[in-house]
Amino acid sequence: MAKVIVVTSGKGGVGKTTTSASFSTGLAMRGNRTVVIDFDVGLRNLDLIMGCERRVVYDIINVINDEISLKQALIKDKNCDNLYILPASQTRDKDALNIEGVERILNELKETFDYIVCDSPAGIEFGAFMAMYFADEALIVTNPEVSSVRDSDRILGILAAKSKRAVEGREPVREHLLVTRYDPKRANAREMMSVADIQEILRIPLLGVIPESVSVLQASNSGMPVIHMEKSDVAEAYRDLVGRFIGDDLPIRFVDEEKLGFLKRLLGGR
Amino acid sequence: MAVISGLIDYLRGTEKKTAVIAKERLQIILAHERAGRGSDTPDYLPALQEELMAVIAKYIHVDRDSLKVQLEKHDQYDVLELNIMLPDKVNSRL
Numbered sequence: 315m316a317k318v319i320v321v322t323s324g325k326g327g328v329g330k331t332t333t334s335a336s337f338s339t340g341l342a343m344r345g346n347r348t349v350v351i352d353f354d355v356g357l358r359n360l361d362l363i364m365g366c367e368r369r370v371v372y373d374i375i376n377v378i379n380d381e382i383s384l385k386q387a388l389i390k391d392k393n394c395d396n397l398y399i400l401p402a403s404q405t406r407d408k409d410a411l412n413i414e415g416v417e418r419i420l421n422e423l424k425e426t427f428d429y430i431v432c433d434s435p436a437g438i439e440f441g442a443f444m445a446m447y448f449a450d451e452a453l454i455v456t457n458p459e460v461s462s463v464r465d466s467d468r469i470l471g472i473l474a475a476k477s478k479r480a481v482e483g484r485e486p487v488r489e490h491l492l493v494t495r496y497d498p499k500r501a502n503a504r505e506m507m508s509v510a511d512i513q514e515i516l517r518i519p520l521l522g523v524i525p526e527s528v529s530v531l532q533a534s535n536s537g538m539p540v541i542h543m544e545k546s547d548v549a550e551a552y553r554d555l556v557g558r559f560i561g562d563d564l565p566i567r568f569v570d571e572e573k574l575g576f577l578k579r580l581l582g583g584r
Numbered sequence: 585m586a587v588i589s590g591l592i593d594y595l596r597g598t599e600k601k602t603a604v605i606a607k608e609r610l611q612i613i614l615a616h617e618r619a620g621r622g623s624d625t626p627d628y629l630p631a632l633q634e635e636l637m638a639v640i641a642k643y644i645h646v647d648r649d650s651l652k653v654q655l656e657k658h659d660q661y662d663v664l665e666l667n668i669m670l671p672d673k674v675n676s677r678l
Contacts, residue, residue, distance in 0.1 A: 460610055467614050467617070471617075471621050501603070505601065505602055
């Protein structure tokens with residue numbers, strides 16, 4: 315049975331699209347047929363992060379309006395055989411989405427794919443609502459920062475009250491915490507909330523921790539999901555995240571300060 | 585001065601780390617926001633308040649603000665609390 319996973323946060327700029335790109339890529343690399351959908355209608359960016367921006371011809375709104383078939387709008391990923399991207403429209407706004415249209419698309423995708431990853435826009439408006447409404451599971455992307463934690467809490471409230479599962483009184487959406495842009499050194503110095511602090515406040519199970527790193531910008535600069543980067547903590551952390559999601563028993567890494575060797579310390583670390 | 589007092593705090597170890605402050609602030613504001621959230625507050629409360637107000641107004645002249653209806657959640661039970669502030673002269677029947 316296909317699973318619908320929403321990547322959401324409330325707050326903008328915390329790493330939803332970065333996470334959607336690497337998480338869906340990771341699922342595909344592990345042999346799952348995966349599609350990632352950009353719900354940020356009007357401000358599409360997933361195409362840039364996936365590096366397929368020049369291959370976008372049609373988008374989700376064309377499919378909703380029945381102008382083309384779903385197949386015509388799906389873009390095959392350049393790196394993974396099992397991965398497809400359904401881009402958002404850049405010229406329309408969120409009101410071009412509607413529940414019936416999105417449901418029809420998801421039902422059709424469920425026939426072909428194992429995982430459907432929905433990249434939510436920031437905020438709690440209609441686009442974000444559409445991204446989460448049909449979700450079976452949710453990745454709550456949170457930075458160790460007060461406004462992000464508060465917004466995540468708000469999103470958890472909306473998932474619990476307004477998602478389709480909640481409205482129909484079915485088993486609730488399964489929630490997973492993903493802490494991104496984490497700096498263990500600052501957390502140990504108590505300048506930054508720790509993963510344990512955030513977990514204690516949000517009270518949902520932790521699925522992963524992504525360390526703060528320069529490689530995220532390098533990856534987005536070059537249009538390659540960061541999970542593909544060699545020798546990158548962030549890539550390893552995303553691979554761990556995917557592993558845990560599909561059932562591997564992996565310890566949480568990158569929560570302790572890195573012990574720098576003499577030479578590395580001399581050269582300034584990083 | 586701020587630097588010196590900060591330094592003294594630091595040396596004494598009494599300075600509160602900002603992560604601790606952040607966590608405390610979040611715990612307070614989120615407790616408040618969660619309490620006011622849709623699923624926690626039944627939607628009949630405003631209507632109940634209106635109807636109670638209408639009944640009370642038949643017998644006593646009270647201000648709109650002097651009636652408070654609140655639902656408090658506890659682990660095992662909920663408490664519906666009605667708080668009516670009577671005017672100074674209770675015999676002020678209509």
